[in-house]
Amino acid sequence: MRASLIQIAVDPDESVEARRVRAASLVVAQRGADLVILPELWPVGAFAYTAFEAEAEPLEGPTHEVMAKAAAEAGVWLHAGSFVERADDGTLYNTSLVFSPEGERVAAYRKIHRFGFDRGEAVMMGAGEELVTVALPDTILGLATCYDLRFPEQFRGLVDAGAETLVVAAGWPERRRSHWTLLAQARAVENQAYVLAVGTAGTHGDIQQAGHSIVVDPWGEVLAQAGADEEVLTVDLDPDKVRTTRDQFPALKDRRLGLASPL
Numbered sequence: 001m002r003a004s005l006i007q008i009a010v011d012p013d014e015s016v017e018a019r020r021v022r023a024a025s026l027v028v029a030q031r032g033a034d035l036v037i038l039p040e041l042w043p044v045g046a047f048a049y050t051a052f053e054a055e056a057e058p059l060e061g062p063t064h065e066v067m068a069k070a071a072a073e074a075g076v077w078l079h080a081g082s083f084v085e086r087a088d089d090g091t092l093y094n095t096s097l098v099f100s101p102e103g104e105r106v107a108a109y110r111k112i113h114r115f116g117f118d119r120g121e122a123v124m125m126g127a128g129e130e131l132v133t134v135a136l137p138d139t140i141l142g143l144a145t146c147y148d149l150r151f152p153e154q155f156r157g158l159v160d161a162g163a164e165t166l167v168v169a170a171g172w173p174e175r176r177r178s179h180w181t182l183l184a185q186a187r188a189v190e191n192q193a194y195v196l197a198v199g200t201a202g203t204h205g206d207i208q209q210a211g212h213s214i215v216v217d218p219w220g221e222v223l224a225q226a227g228a229d230e231e232v233l234t235v236d237l238d239p240d241k242v243r244t245t246r247d248q249f250p251a252l253k254d255r256r257l258g259l260a261s262p263l
């Protein structure tokens with residue numbers, strides 16, 4: 001299974017419309033891949049809080065339209081990263097979309113853990129309430145967004161729901177790049193799952209982005225990692241490796257669920 005992670009640069013001197021067109025052409029250029037992934041809030045920038053209101057879109061708004069077409073034109077499963085969704089009641093969400101190779105939306109995931117403590121996303125957006133998995137022909141994706149990476153119980157919930165490949169769409173800052181790499185490997189090792197984590201390049205909201213998108217296998221080995229700049233990271237995965245790792249080192253079966261705190 002070939003996966004392409006598009007670490008797109010998000011800079012304020014490019015308009016959202018121009019970036020949408022560019023992102024779509026980057027997706028179409030990945031024809032031949034099975035799965036293509038974009039990062040968190042790439043239309044506006046994960047830290048460009050002041051633009052969230054103005055750039056919010058309905059679920060089936062311009063980002064949905066452009067990405068559905070790009071998935072169909074490329075003939076790939078597309079995790080289209082996330083955008084600022086304005087729900088019917090006016091609440092904003094950090095929402096990721098997944099499309100089939102025919103361009104049908106098969107999933108929408110609203111970020112569960114909002115970043116910013118007492119500011120930014122944490123106060124401007126609503127929190128998602130649902131774990132989301134997506135069955136592809138060769139693997140089951142479990143969806144997460146950026147700050148979610150710090151919450152292992154979400155990933156364990158996804159694994160309990162069948163996830164074998166954990167996808168993290170992010171806009172992670174350079175300042176905490178060491179956490180990014182460490183946490184991506186930790187989520188892979190503890191869940192015996194692939195982790196495909198894609199961040200943005202560039203600087204938005206005055207926050208320099210880490211880039212360094214990463215692919216980790218179910219044994220915790222880093223299969224590939226990007227640099228800091230815009231880049232497409234393409235990796236071949238063996239979906240059977242999740243099953244063989246879990247069979248040969250069956251640590252997930254040794255969980256003491258009665259003692260752990262409930263989700």
Ligand SMILES: NC(=O)CCC(=O)C(=O)O
Nearest residue numbers: 046115146147171173176
């Ligand atoms: N957009 C985010 O969720 C940023 C998360 C982050 O910077 C961190 O967890 O550190």
